[in-house]
Amino acid sequence: MRKGHPYGLHRVLDPPGAMPQPAWKLDNQPVCYDNELLIDVERLSIDAASFTQIRMEANDNPERVAAIMRRIVEERGKHHNPVTGSGGMLVGRVAEIGSALSTRVDVAVGERIATLVSLSLTPLYLEDIVDIQMASGQVTVRGKAVLFETGIFAKLPEDIPEAVALAVLDVCGASAQTARIVQPGQHVVVLGAGGKSGLTVLCQARRSAGNGRVVAVETSPEGQARIAQLGCADAVLAVDATLPLEVMAAVEEALGGHLADVVINCVNVPNTELSSILCAKEHGLVYFFSMATNFAAAALGAEGVAKDVELHIGNGYCRGHADHAIHLLRTTPELLRIFEEKVAASRTKDAEHLSTTLKEAAK
Numbered sequence: 001m002r003k004g005h006p007y008g009l010h011r012v013l014d015p016p017g018a019m020p021q022p023a024w025k026l027d028n029q030p031v032c033y034d035n036e037l038l039i040d041v042e043r044l045s046i047d048a049a050s051f052t053q054i055r056m057e058a059n060d061n062p063e064r065v066a067a068i069m070r071r072i073v074e075e076r077g078k079h080h081n082p083v084t085g086s087g088g089m090l091v092g093r094v095a096e097i098g099s100a101l102s103t104r105v106d107v108a109v110g111e112r113i114a115t116l117v118s119l120s121l122t123p124l125y126l127e128d129i130v131d132i133q134m135a136s137g138q139v140t141v142r143g144k145a146v147l148f149e150t151g152i153f154a155k156l157p158e159d160i161p162e163a164v165a166l167a168v169l170d171v172c173g174a175s176a177q178t179a180r181i182v183q184p185g186q187h188v189v190v191l192g193a194g195g196k197s198g199l200t201v202l203c204q205a206r207r208s209a210g211n212g213r214v215v216a217v218e219t220s221p222e223g224q225a226r227i228a229q230l231g232c233a234d235a236v237l238a239v240d241a242t243l244p245l246e247v248m249a250a251v252e253e254a255l256g257g258h259l260a261d262v263v264i265n266c267v268n269v270p271n272t273e274l275s276s277i278l279c280a281k282e283h284g285l286v287y288f289f290s291m292a293t294n295f296a297a298a299a300l301g302a303e304g305v306a307k308d309v310e311l312h313i314g315n316g317y318c319r320g321h322a323d324h325a326i327h328l329l330r331t332t333p334e335l336l337r338i339f340e341e342k343v344a345a346s347r348t349k350d351a352e353h354l355s356t357t358l359k360e361a362a363k
Contacts, residue, residue, distance in 0.1 A: 001099050004033035008148035011123050013077065020148070021121035026077035028123040030144035037105070037147040038096040042112075044119065044139040045170045046088040048195060048268035049292040050081040051137035057083075066129045069139070073126045080120035086291040087119030088137070089170050090145055091156070101149055114169045115145070116152040116322055135346035138166065154322040160329060163343045164336070171197035172325035173316035174266065174289045175204040179324065181285060181312070182208035182262050189215045189251055189260040189279045190233075191241045192267035194223015196342075197289055199230060201264050203328060203335050206232035212261070215254045217241055226338050241267050244274040251279045265290045265314075273298040280309045289314035 004010045010033065012018050014025040032038040046054070046069075058064035073079055079087050091114045094107055107113060115122060123146040131140040147153060156165055174197040182188055188205040192198045193216035205214045216233035218224050219240055227236050235254040239246050252259060259281040265272060265288045273294060276286045286309050288298060298311055329336045 001032065001034045003100075004035045004098070004148070006035060006149050008121070008123075008146075008150075011077075011146070011148075019121075020078075020123075021080075021118065024076065026121075026123045028073070028077035028125045028146070030125045030146075032096040032098050032146070034098040034100040035149040036098045037094055037101065037107070037151070037153075039090070039092040039113070039115070039145045039147060040095045041090050041092040041124070041141055041143040041145045043091045043166065044079065044088055044141055045090070045166055046079070046119075046137040046139060047084075047086045047170070047291055048137065048197075049290065050084045050086045050088060052268050053081060053083050055134065060134065062132045062134060065132055065134070069129060070126060073124055078119060078122055078124050084291060085120065087122070089117075089119060089166075090115050090122070090124075091162070091166055092145065095144070098149075104149075107153070107155065112156050113153040114156060114166060115147055116154055116169065116172070116317065117147070118316070122146065122151070133346055135349040136167070136343070138163070138346075152317065152322075154326075157326055160326065160336070161340065161343070164329070164339045165326070167196055167339055167343060168200065168325050168329055169322055171200060171289075172321045173314070173318060174264075175200035175328055176318050176321035176324040177287065177289070177315065178204040178264060179208055180318065181287060182212075184208070184210040184212065186212040186261035187215070187255050187258060188212060189217065189263045191217045191247075191263070191265045191272060191276060191279075192290065193233065193236075194218040194220055194226050195266055195268065196339075198223075198266035199226060199335065199338060200325060200328060201266055201289070202227065202230060202232045203332055205262075205264070213255055215251060215260070217247060217251075226342070229338055230334055241272040241275050242269070244278050247275040248278040260284060262287065265293065268292055270294065271297075274301045274305070277302050277307050277309060277311075278305065280307070282308050283310075285310045285312060287312040287314060
């Protein structure tokens with residue numbers, strides 16, 4: 001069995017010497033090095049920013065979405081969207097365990113796992129794209145993937161429906177990081193609060209902030225309904241997150257003339273950096289979980305408006321984040337119910353989309 005580098009540098013083809021995530025192309029041969037897990041892939045969960053961009057490029061045509069995904073993987077050896085720079089995660093069964101890992105990982109061949117590292121650094125070999133859930137970005141596939149020895153994963157819980165667990169694990173870093181940064185009594189603003197990550201952040205922000213106010217910014221009626229159902233926000237602002245001055249004015253009003261101690265950005269569209277920055281008080285903290293963030297725009301934008309705030313890059317990983325997110329689901333029945341409803345609604349939308357597509361094709 002061939003020996004590999006702990007960080008997967010042995011898989012990098014272009015440019016030589018690069019790390020797997022920023023590399024343009026990886027070796028995606030479905031063979032197992034001594035320090036790798038080889039996985040039979042069943043499902044990809046494409047991150048929201050990436051899937052939104054792909055859907056727009058494909059004009060919401062599932063066949064074109066599949067073609068774009070195949071093109072990305074063929075060109076890059078991984079699902080690393082060249083426009084957004086992001087990927088997603090996967091679910092599959094362990095097919096082989098490298099000899100150097102056999103006594104170091106708590107998993108056996110045949111067990112089902114979800115990877116907790118980005119598809120943007122995961123060697124992926126696609127055999128077929130079977131089905132695309134256009135509403136959720138979950139894609140049923142056949143193929144192989146490789147997890148390096150430094151790659152993290154979670155076994156799928158038995159007491160939570162798989163699609164729900166996958167949806168939460170896809171954004172598990174968001175709530176865990178929120179638990180770290182939000183302190184009792186703080187005012188918290190969450191942009192894009194009605195999506196997967198936003199809902200988990202709202203739930204954790206409510207727990208962490210205590211008597212501090214939690215403000216949700218969300219424009220979609222569906223997202224607003226989910227926020228109301230969750231019951232964790234003191235105010236829900238239906239204002240476009242790409243309009244900085246309007247967002248700031250709405251937040252100030254909701255907070256009684258104050259700005260936020262902590263702002264967490266979970267929006268899946270570009271150009272929301274300044275809205276996040278302007279909502280934060282001086283010496284406040286802005287956490288960009290959204291992969292649609294332009295971090296140069298954030299840094300230069302804060303400088304341009306003379307705002308002395310801490311800017312945190314959204315790290316999808318922190319120790320124990322998967323366990324934290326699953327615990328949040330288990331201990332918040334309303335959050336679990338919302339995710340179950342969200343998964344069911346996505347399936348209904350996909351069925352309706354397929355029906356419409358078939359009718360148009362038959363004309």
